[in-house]
Amino acid sequence: MSFSADVKNELTQNISSACCYKAEAFGMLLYGRAFGITEISLMTESKEVAERYSSFIRDLTGITPTTDVTKAGNYKIYIPDRADRLKILNFFGYTGKELALRINLSNLEQTNDDCCSRAFLRGAFLVCGSITDPEKDYHIEFTVAKAKLCDDLVQIIGDMGLKCKKIIRNNSFVVYSKEAESVEDFIGSMGANNAFMEIVRTRAMKDIKNQINRRSNFEAANMSRSIEAGLKQVAVIEEILKKISLEDMTKDLSQLCTLRLENPDTSLDELGQMMTPPLSRSAISRRFKKLEKIAQELEAK
Numbered sequence: 312m313s314f315s316a317d318v319k320n321e322l323t324q325n326i327s328s329a330c331c332y333k334a335e336a337f338g339m340l341l342y343g344r345a346f347g348i349t350e351i352s353l354m355t356e357s358k359e360v361a362e363r364y365s366s367f368i369r370d371l372t373g374i375t376p377t378t379d380v381t382k383a384g385n386y387k388i389y390i391p392d393r394a395d396r397l398k399i400l401n402f403f404g405y406t407g408k409e410l411a412l413r414i415n416l417s418n419l420e421q422t423n424d425d426c427c428s429r430a431f432l433r434g435a436f437l438v439c440g441s442i443t444d445p446e447k448d449y450h451i452e453f454t455v456a457k458a459k460l461c462d463d464l465v466q467i468i469g470d471m472g473l474k475c476k477k478i479i480r481n482n483s484f485v486v487y488s489k490e491a492e493s494v495e496d497f498i499g500s501m502g503a504n505n506a507f508m509e510i511v512r513t514r515a516m517k518d519i520k521n522q523i524n525r526r527s528n529f530e531a532a533n534m535s536r537s538i539e540a541g542l543k544q545v546a547v548i549e550e551i552l553k554k555i556s557l558e559d560m561t562k563d564l565s566q567l568c569t570l571r572l573e574n575p576d577t578s579l580d581e582l583g584q585m586m587t588p589p590l591s592r593s594a595i596s597r598r599f600k601k602l603e604k605i606a607q608e609l610e611a612k
C-alpha cells in the first residue's frame with residue numbers, strides 16, 4: 312500500500328468527537344467529486360474512505376447512499392434521488408441554488424484547539440488529498456476542482472497556522488506544501504499520529520546522514536557512537552509505542568520519548584536541556600533505563 316493510502320487508512324480510524332463529526336463529514340462531502348443539487352458523489356480507491364463517507368451521510372441525515380464498485384475496483388458513492396440531495400444540502404446550510412460553492416463556516420464550531428477545522432481538513436484530505444512517502448520527498452497536496460473552494464481551503468489552512476501554496480494544474484486547483492516541517496504539521500493536525508512519528512523519524516535520520524557525510528572520519532566515528540546509543544533508545548521507544556500510546560505514560564517520559572524520536576542524534580545533556588523543566592544528564596539516563604524496563608515488561612506480557 313502507498314504511504315498516502317496508509318495515512319488515509321489511519322485517518323479513518325480516528326474517532327471524531329461530537330462537535331467534529333459534522334465538520335469532518337462536511338469536509339468529505341464538499342471536497343468530494345460533486346456536492347450540488349444535480350449530483351452528490353465521491354469516487355475513491357479506499358474501501359475505508361467509502362464507508363466513512365456513507366456512514367457520515369447516513370448518521371447525520373438518515374439517507375443511505377448508493378455504492379457501486381467499478382471494474383477497476385474503485386468505489387462510487389452517490390445519492391440518486393434529488394429530494395435526498397436537497398435534504399443533505401439543506402442539512403449543511405445550502406439551498407442547491409448556489410452559483411459558486413463556498414465553505415459554509417457555520418458547520419465548523421469555533422473551539423480553542425481548532426478541533427472542528429482540523430476535522431474538516433481531515434475530511435477534505437480523505438477525499439481529495441495525497442501525500443508522498445517521506446523517504447522520497449516531503450509533499451502533501453489537496454486537488455480541488457473549483458477555484459473558490461480552493462481559495463477557501465487556503466484561507467482555513469492559513470487560519471489554523473499551517474503553511475501552504477496554490478497552483479493550477481490540469482484545470483484543477485492544487486493546494487500543497489513541500490516543506491518538511493509543514494507537512495508534519497498537516498499530518499499532526501489531522502490526527503494521523505503514527506504517520507506523524509514516521510515523518511519526524513525519517514527526517515531526523517536524513518539529517519544525521521547528511522551530517523555524517525559532511526564531517527571528517529574521526530568526528531564521524533565519535534558521532535556514530537552517540538548516534539548508535541540514540542538509535543537504540545529510538546528502537547526501545549518504538550517497541551513501547553507499538554503496545555501503548557504516549558498518553559499512557561507519565562508526562563516526563565512521554566516528553567522524553569517525543570524529544571528522542573525528533574532528535575535521535577542529540578546527546579543526553581542536550582536532551583536534558585530540551586525538557587521542561589530541564590533535567591540533568593543522569594536524570595535523563597535514569598529515565599531511559601526506566602523506558603528499557605517498560606519495554607521489557609511489555610515484551611513479557
Ligand SMILES: [Zn+2]
Nearest residue numbers: 330331426427
Ligand atoms: Zn470539534
